[in-house]
Amino acid sequence: MADFAEKIGEIECKTPWGCWYQTLEEVVAEVTLEPGTKAKEIKCKLSGKKLTTVVRGKEILNGTVPGNVVTDDFLWTVEDNKLLRIVITKSDRSGRDCWKSLLDGQYPADPQVYDNMEKKLTMERVQRENPGLNFADAEISGNYHGGGPQWDT
Template structure:
């Protein structure tokens, strides 16, 4: 399972609707859905820096993302009709942009989780910088 390998070292921040985590390039929110939820029952939009997510008429998220993003590179998927995965691409992909919260003033990482996130991103950045340039 590629997904498992991808997430093996993920530092999750819990939220009322599920969790969010980040990599050097992306911030990912995973929303737990009622089983059987269809994509057509979801409205998920990133407009400028404003993220809005509505599931079956109920607002799940609404606010300004906590960092700079590439709005054209926004994706959301429904997996197994029970998980909504929202992928937001960071505009700074150097690993120096560690978000403290998903949305400004909402869903903050507690200090220990944030520290773990920063350590993980720093480690990823160092590993990437150590790669030979021909493998890029």
């Protein structure tokens, strides 16, 4: 039987350059690159809460992340010379820090995507807090914003 994380997958927020998604502990941005792009052609930096990414001289990301982060745990990789994966570690890993956008005022999740992100993080947090229980078939119903979840199993 698939565990909860395998069943739910990632809730992606599509962007002009790729997508971003989040887990309890991390926010991940995946930037689609021109095939053949090398890591030396990329400048990617997280300084304090400011994220900047430049690929082949073209600015892709430039702004402030909306949550508190661990700057020492910042990582970016180039995969198959066609995908840049940026991993930002959240300071608050409790699952109560669901980002509404990748950067302040930029790349927001639409209301349905954000609602699904909140539900996913809540279910992950509850499973983490209750490791002996199987939440693989659990669902949160209703609109999650502004209230606690209603559980359907």
